[in-house]
Every structure is written in structure tokens, then in C-alpha cells.
Amino acid sequence: MDDFLTKPIDVALLASTLQRWTGGSGRGRPQAPSSAVPPPSVPPVLDERRLAELRDLEPGDPSLLLRFIDRFGDGARQRVTDLRAAHAEGDAESQGRIAHGLKGSASNLGATVLAQVCKQVEDLGAAGRLADEALVARVEDETHRATRALEGYAAGLRATR
Template identity: 40%
Template structure:
């Protein structure tokens, strides 16, 4: 599984390291990420650029750790916008993160099925 959405080398390494806990890691990422997306939405709605920056930074880290490269890139872009206090384009960025998370979710659920 190597494409613009997921880094297959990272997933292989995670499988080797986590062994039987790998499916749990995928499940945890999916659940945690839903909360992170909600945090992005809340911070955006409140106009709190620092909360948005922190939420994007945190989500970026977990995405990077799980090999969700495109999602991490989008979070980084949002983090930079929020750091600079540029919220006018942030709504579109959050929407892009939500779309990419939907794709990653499908891919991770398919990956999870291999271990059912």
C-alpha cells in the first residue's frame, strides 16, 4: 500500500514493531483522529488561532507516526496558517483535512480487515 495517502514502509515497520497490537493501533488512530478533527472544527469556529495551531500540530504528529503523509502535510499547512494568524483560508484547509481523513479512514479500515 504505497500511494499519496499512506506510506507503506511506515506501516510495515509498525506491523513489525506492534505485532498483534497493530490492529489496535489502527483502531486507536481512527477513534482519536475523529476527536482531533472535532477539535480543529471547534478551534476554527471560535476563531482561536492558537488552539487551531495546537490541534493541527498534534494531529500532524499522529498522522506522521502512522504514515498518513498527505494528511500530515495538510495539518502542517493549517498549523502554519494558524501560527501566522491567517484564518481566512483555514476553513478550506480544515475541509481538506476532513476529506483526506475520510480517505485515510477507508484505507486504514481495509488495512485493519487484513487482521480480522
């Protein structure tokens, strides 16, 4: 495959690109309507529409979305650790770069509040200004909230399989 997608990922574009490269086979699975599996309730910290778009990439099979969610938790926790280290070192540029990465991951999975807080840190870093302790703590808190919400959502998906 020789193709690319830009971030944040546009689910419709991803689906059409995958269909083009796989011949629309969906890996041999029949395409069930997305309403075939009732979605688990979504905590307010998450954007339900975004999760539905991701779920619809493989209707009836949430394994792709579950992989995204599983990878988010560990990566997000590491980024918070790195963000705190950059803060302790007074490194605004690194803080902004780390926040940018976390913002992208959060946006892709519908963790909009976390993405918005990360954007604030990213903007400060781009201006050469260090985020204060309260803002770094807010990133950490929102990361925990988003991770817990996504883990709960994933548990609901697994229960309906």
C-alpha cells in the first residue's frame, strides 16, 4: 500500500482509502448496519459521534476501535509523565510538542475536553511560554478522565460482542 492520511484522521476518508486498497472486502466480513450492535452509553467526557464514526469503520466488529482505545491509555499516561518532566525542566517547546501529540490522540478518539486543554499547552509552547502547574495538572486530570471513560466504553463494547 502506498497512500497517506493527514491528522486528525477523517474517518470517512480512512474508510474509503481502506476500501480502495482492500477491494472493499472488509476482510471477508459481511457488513452489518451500525445499529446491529447497540452502542454502550458514552460518558460526557467523550464525543459519541466520533466514537460512532470509528465503530462504523468495521460495522459489527469493534476490534479496530478497541485496539485504538487500548493503545491510547498507555501512550497518554507516558505523555503526561513526559509533560511533567518538560515542565520541571522549564522546556516550553517540549511541553508544546508533547501536548500536540496528546491532543491528536485525544481528538482521534473523541476526548474533546482533553484535546482542548492540550491545545492550550501547545499554544503556550509555540509562543515559548511554559504552561503553569495548574494547567499541567488539568491535562493530567483530563487524561485520567478520558482514559477511564474510554476504558469503560471499551468494556461496554466487549460485553456486546
